[in-house]
Amino acid sequence: MTTFMDVHHGMVGITAEQLKEAHNADLAIEGEEGVHFEKAWADPVSGTVYCLSEAPSAEAVQRIHARSGHPASEIHPVALSI
Amino acid sequence: MTTFMDVHHGMVGITAEQLKEAHNADLAIEGEEGVHFEKAWADPVSGTVYCLSEAPSAEAVQRIHARSGHPASEIHPVALSI
Numbered sequence: 001m002t003t004f005m006d007v008h009h010g011m012v013g014i015t016a017e018q019l020k021e022a023h024n025a026d027l028a029i030e031g032e033e034g035v036h037f038e039k040a041w042a043d044p045v046s047g048t049v050y051c052l053s054e055a056p057s058a059e060a061v062q063r064i065h066a067r068s069g070h071p072a073s074e075i076h077p078v079a080l081s082i
Numbered sequence: 083m084t085t086f087m088d089v090h091h092g093m094v095g096i097t098a099e100q101l102k103e104a105h106n107a108d109l110a111i112e113g114e115e116g117v118h119f120e121k122a123w124a125d126p127v128s129g130t131v132y133c134l135s136e137a138p139s140a141e142a143v144q145r146i147h148a149r150s151g152h153p154a155s156e157i158h159p160v161a162l163s164i
Binding site: 003005014015016019020023039040041042043044045046048050052076077078079080081082 | 085087096097098101102105121122123124125126127128130132134158159160161162163164
């Protein structure tokens with residue numbers, strides 16, 4: 001398993017409720033790909049959303065996000081953390 | 083206080099030790115600006131580093147990072163999290 005940070009652009013105006021709904025939609029199906037989304041942060045002004053996950057691959061992260069209706073713009077494995 | 087996610091580009095090949103040194107350099111002076119860096123994640127392959135902080139302003143975050151020798155490429159206030 002690898003830790004990933006993925007980034008969504010273009011989500012200007014996202015609300016707390018929409019972030020929660022999007023995150024819950026991921027959580028509902030993440031197990032099918034062996035992914036776990038741990039945390040998400042959103043900047044409604046720039047429309048940027050960051051998601052932290054543990055997953056077997058970037059492709060698995062993207063498949064869950066895509067099925068939930070919000071494919072990521074970037075997915076980076078973050079091998080290091082502190 | 084606001085939560086910020088900042089992003090550094092161009093740190094290709096960063097090691098765990100270098101990430102720790104950079105983070106510790108921030109921690110050593112962060113109090114002077116009322117900033118607290120909570121966590122950092124790095125992708126040595128793409129050279130991307132993400133830092134999560136609590137701070138009074140994006141400018142305060144940048145002043146600490148700049149004084150530590152690693153100014154951020156982007157700093158986003160993340161008003162929402164889940």
